[in-house]
Amino acid sequence: MTNPSKAKPLLFYFLMVASLFFIWGFCHAMLDVLNKHFQNILHVSKTQSGFIQTAVFGAYFIMALPSAFLIRRVGYQRGILIGLLVVAIGAFMFVPAGLWFQTFESFLFALFVLSSGLACIETAANPYVTVLGPTDGAAGRLSVAQAFNSVAYIIAPTIGGVLLFGKKQVADAPVDFSSLLIPYVVLGAVVLVVFGVFWFIKLPDIDAQSAQSRTTGEQAHHNVPLLRQPHFTWGIVTQFLYVAAQVGVNAFALNYILENAITKDAAGATVTDTLFAWFSHLTGAATPEQTAAYVIVVAMILYAAGRFSGALIARIIRPNLMLSLYGVVNCIIIMLVMADIKCFSWRVLPLCWLFMSIMFPFIFAMSLRNLGEQTKMAASFLIMAIVGGAIAPPLMGYLADQYHSMAICFILPLIGFIAPTLYGIAYPYLLDRSACAGAKMP
Template sequence: MQISAPIGTSSNSGKTGGKHPLFPVGHMLPFVLVTVLFFLWGMSNNLTDILVQQFKKSLELSQFSAQLVQTANFFGYFCMAIPAGLLMRRWGYKAGMVTGLVLFGLGMLLFLPAAVRGEYAMFLIALFTVGCGASILETAANPFIAQFGDPATSEQRLNFSQAFNPPGTVVGVLIGTYFIFSGVEPGPADIEQMKVAGTYHSYLHGEIMRVVPTYMAFGVVVLLCALILSRTKFPVIQSEHEGAGEDHGSFAELLRNPAIWIAVAANFCNVGAQISSWSSLIPYMKQYTVASERTAAHYLTAVLITMLVGRFVSTPLMRYVRPSLMLGIYGVCNTVLMLIVVLRPGMVGAWAVVASGFFISIMYPTIFALGLKGLGRNTKLGGSMLVMAIVGGAIFPPIAGLIARQTGSLALGYIVPLLGFIGVAVFGFYQSTQRSLLSGPAY
């Protein structure tokens, strides 16, 4: 696909009738292909919520140890985000996405030897590899979509593409519910009988092996996507001129910008709150209700459906309501819902987690798009810092698990996401006062 000038600049915004177009005019194929990637990593990220419970049972782990699943996955984001930014500064967004997909897929294939050996450490290494690949992928895809069109609609465009992330998460949880969870949950008496009969070890090994078909199939699909993307021609977008040193940006310059640090802190709180809330839901329901693993997983699916609804309802409203103000209001709503989870453990708390999905919906893409505003030639590096902040998903869940282990209450562990959503609310209201970062109705 040949073009005469980069898109995403003011001269190529394609304004008609005073309106700002949402999609990149004349370049829908790469836009669609990259949007599909949001669906794929949504599937992966929420399969880890299933793995927390599956490994806790099959490897006989504590809640704290089981939450290391999230730590391994999201620590990969922290480790690879900056290298990903440097990679794209040199070779561009497309190279970053292809590299991320390859690493992503290879990490999933590592589940086979990990399951055969039955060693938790090997699973954590595989998940770390998946997280590294996803980190590169997200570092490339998010700023690519934000810049791939009219700058005035960057938040709306990124929210649109991110709207395909929740359907992926729903599919991922459903696959985990029916292909990873066996539905067999022996009680203490049953376990003792199995131990006497000498069948307990084979039962646990069978439960571990249930993760293999799902991850092997997923790995193959991801590698196939890498092949397709590598053979697709991408247009040059704003600030992407490989080989032009003056356009590469500078970390030293970026780190002197306080706005990026504030956005990174907000994304750290957001992702940490989101992941700790979701990964604790199934154990939370197991402790306070009579729900089975599969029933509890259906509630996790419901969280993701409300998130999907929230994304499609909220994105059009951003043409009339300032995105940063909406972010602040949604942060307050989720703070209240997490307080309900803490104070009313049981079905009321579970439904509060479900409702929180609606308000989580816009948080990540809106924080990301706001964080990239005004970075210019440092956009790729700024994107890598915002992805690095996803390490919140590695830190918040084990803290929540540690609180649950020390107090015996998973409900008290929800204080951790509550504090995270307070941080998001503060960021949203702060940004709504910064007129230079606003778009649409804020002008």
């Protein structure tokens, strides 16, 4: 039974760490509008715009393991502080990129630096939340923390839609990046404020081994090498494929919505879906791109709702079963998207976010179960698995450019959603295998 006197300070620290989830949620969600923005303003192809995600999630792959070693040496709190400082530097690098260099590569470099800081923060914050309380509640606790992330996913496309697509482009007008600089300069300033707050508070240094031992009797396999624990190794594979799916959907949802909702009839006349036209009028959007960005906002509201509701449902239904059920539904949604039923499939696509909502936190928490003192290192490998998000968008962009259709490229997200479905079904068996590996240890 939890001691009430200890529960209150733990809640405070949980909320403080959860605020970090908002920061990287905002950074990730801005990518969803950056792809189309750079296609428009710098005239890059869909394949090239996919390298935005490569720069971001490639940084996760490169920096996750060094971040884990850093956190093991200096602790969770100092690791968070270092990550916040690097994020602020990356955000402010958008100023020289937009005012002086004005090249696609300069923005990619700024995003890489910013994301290196995010990798450090995520490597510290995700596992910290899982051990900040009972093991059985880790998946639900992480889902609630990720809900803060989801709120940012609502705000960022709204800001991006207003600032980046809020006015029609004038042909041959000089390139103006001022609207892009505003959110990143504000982000940098906010991150510095959060840095100051974390500088003055003192997070409890929770030992993952003792935290899990207090709540479960399973200690035998804590010290088993990570590679001998199949629930962890297959968790990495699943996370890699899932993140590839999520980031791929995020990267090209706006393109897909525009292609599916606005078509041409046999005579070559433009036909706009009635629901899309109504939503454009309702939101007062100045351009189709802005309307599509607001559709993404609706999707992110569903995403946030799924995060909050998922934490509650997980108290009734086992997380692995929820993961499988949500995976099946998302496979069905993506198949409808690939069917490319004009003026219809785009309406189904936002539901994908509702059923994606629990996947990352559930896979993360399930993979870290009973890893004890190896939790920090294991978390870094799971963060490295985010590199799936660096690979999928360029491949999807290539397929879209080659076949001149966004629908075909959603075959990659379909594969990504099959993975969590299978992992959820197999999880009890994998966990037992990990326990058996522990029982064989001397």
